[in-house]
């Protein structure tokens with residue numbers, strides 16, 4: 001009888017322990033999902049397509065080692081550097097997603113700070129602040145979308161490639177960037193690595209030889225970094241089913 005009771009007690013404990021572990025695990029996951037950057041822009045691929053893509057395309061995984069990273073921390077820019085790594089001149093026609101990308105205005109900040117998109121994509125500008133905001137850009141097509149208040153939104157299609165500073169004429173400190181690109185092979189420069197470099201990863205790249213370029217926000221104190229990368233290209237060859245690594249240092253000849 002005593003052994004039976006002990007056994008029941010033991011299994012009940014195991015059961016409770018199991019439940020607690022599951023809870024901790026799912027809580028951890030939610031936390032990670034919440035802190036994930038909001039500007040992951042590509043829609044998810046179904047698994048069959050993804051496996052196929054893995055066999056026929058390649059991945060570029062790189063790091064950028066530059067003094068600029070030593071000066072700036074990604075946290076200054078809400079988790080990501082205001083920089084985009086992209087492939088220049090890739091042949092083919094690319095269809096933008098029909099889903100609009102979102103750029104919010106919250107606590108007097110544009111979110112995300114940098115939004116790279118494929119040409120022809122739509123951006124939905126939101127306002128989740130209790131005060132009015134405006135959206136305008138002095139770049140490329142030059143536009144002013146007007147001013148609106150809490151809960152409102154306006155859409156805009158970006159048909160011309162180039163980098164647009166996104167500003168608000170009510171709050172001069174507000175800034176974001178929309179980088180309109182000719183092809184979908186681009187990535188945001190991600191968080192800082194332990195060695196002081198920053199990482200990026202471009203997936204589903206068709207095999208071939210490419211020129212990789214880096215765009216950096218040209219405003220404020222990043223102007224010098226923008227110039228550093230402006231006319232630089234970095235050659236890279238991508239093989240199918242392979243991951244190609246590249247280490248970029250713009251200061252090195």
Ligand SMILES: [Cu+2]
Nearest residue numbers: 133134168171
């Ligand atoms: Cu504003």
